[in-house]
Amino acid sequence: MRDPYSVLGVPKSATEQDIKRAFRKLAKQYHPDQNANNPEAQSRFSEINQAYEILGDKEKRPKFDRGEIDADGKPKFQTHGFEGFSDFDPFRDAGATRGFRASGGPTGGASGGGGGFDDILNDILGGFGARRGGGASGNAGTGAGRSSMPQPGKTAEITLAVTLEELARDGKARVTLPSGKSVDMRIPAGTEEGDKIRLRGQGHPGLNGGPAGDIVVEIRLRPHKLFEVKASDLHLDLPLTLYEAVLGAKIRTPTLDGAVNLTIPAGSSSGKVMRLKGKGLPTKTGGHGDLLVRLEIVLPPHGDEELATLMKAWKEITPYPARGPEFD
Numbered sequence: 001m002r003d004p005y006s007v008l009g010v011p012k013s014a015t016e017q018d019i020k021r022a023f024r025k026l027a028k029q030y031h032p033d034q035n036a037n038n039p040e041a042q043s044r045f046s047e048i049n050q051a052y053e054i055l056g057d058k059e060k061r062p063k064f065d066r067g068e069i070d071a072d073g074k075p076k077f078q079t080h081g082f083e084g085f086s087d088f089d090p091f092r093d094a095g096a097t098r099g100f101r102a103s104g105g106p107t108g109g110a111s112g113g114g115g116g117f118d119d120i121l122n123d124i125l126g127g128f129g130a131r132r133g134g135g136a137s138g139n140a141g142t143g144a145g146r147s148s149m150p151q152p153g154k155t156a157e158i159t160l161a162v163t164l165e166e167l168a169r170d171g172k173a174r175v176t177l178p179s180g181k182s183v184d185m186r187i188p189a190g191t192e193e194g195d196k197i198r199l200r201g202q203g204h205p206g207l208n209g210g211p212a213g214d215i216v217v218e219i220r221l222r223p224h225k226l227f228e229v230k231a232s233d234l235h236l237d238l239p240l241t242l243y244e245a246v247l248g249a250k251i252r253t254p255t256l257d258g259a260v261n262l263t264i265p266a267g268s269s270s271g272k273v274m275r276l277k278g279k280g281l282p283t284k285t286g287g288h289g290d291l292l293v294r295l296e297i298v299l300p301p302h303g304d305e306e307l308a309t310l311m312k313a314w315k316e317i318t319p320y321p322a323r324g325p326e327f328d
Helices: 004-008 016-030 039-055 060-065 117-125 140-147 164-170 242-247 305-317
Strands: 156-162 172-176 182-186 196-199 215-221 227-230 233-241 249-253 260-264 273-276 291-298
Touching (some): 004 039, 039 060, 233 242, 233 249, 242 249, 242 291, 260 273
Antiparallel strands (some): 172 182, 227 233, 249 260, 273 291
16 A cells, blocks of 8 residues: 555645545546446555545544554554564464454544545535445455446436427437437427426446436427417417408418418408417327417508508598507
């Protein structure tokens, strides 16, 4: 084990907060759950964990600084002047180990005020890193064992812009998965803007044989050049010439299913709304909404003397009110 200060990249004068910040940054970078196929990163993660076991503990850090324990947290045994005993190993000698309890080594989190390893990883990774079942151990064996457990893939959230035609005609839209593959997604009848559709098992792949995550697709409607959407109804402004409004006409009117001939009654005013039943969007309960057509009289683009003369005579012969008393 290297010097823990070097592992975390902090000086010996570092404060508790400096050590914690350094640990957070490195643990997030090298955590096995984010480096599943990188043994070197997993080994580095264990080293970082072990370093924090020492420096993040209020009791172990001063012991290490005084030379009482080594970088692995194990006590350093002094010869006390007895020559020839510098290689004495109390763990090898049964008599020496009697009554001795090793305090070094990772125990799943520093006990001092620096904050436990599990707690910090839960904080910085939202529970993604440390899992309480095994603890966030500082040795490579424990870390690798935990990361080798099957883990489900993450859920991917995407926004999909669909056309009104896709909602109305075939109820399908093409969506690109995180893998890069594109599939046709069925859109349930009655889907509205902001609705979310879950595609199970189509999200990010799982780790170590775990199941793939899901995809949550939020539906957005592409603006249409003609139709405005209100729930399952469609609204359309239909321009008319003055003579079509006065005399009546059959006007070719677009719908999502193709154009139809709409009969305009003679004497129709601007603002009159005509309803084409069942020409709207599919509803959640079956059937379709309606298409509401609002008539809009359009005058000639350029001035017309004959029209002006006609309107003057009409005004004198057949005047009529266009506004009620509420406008007075």
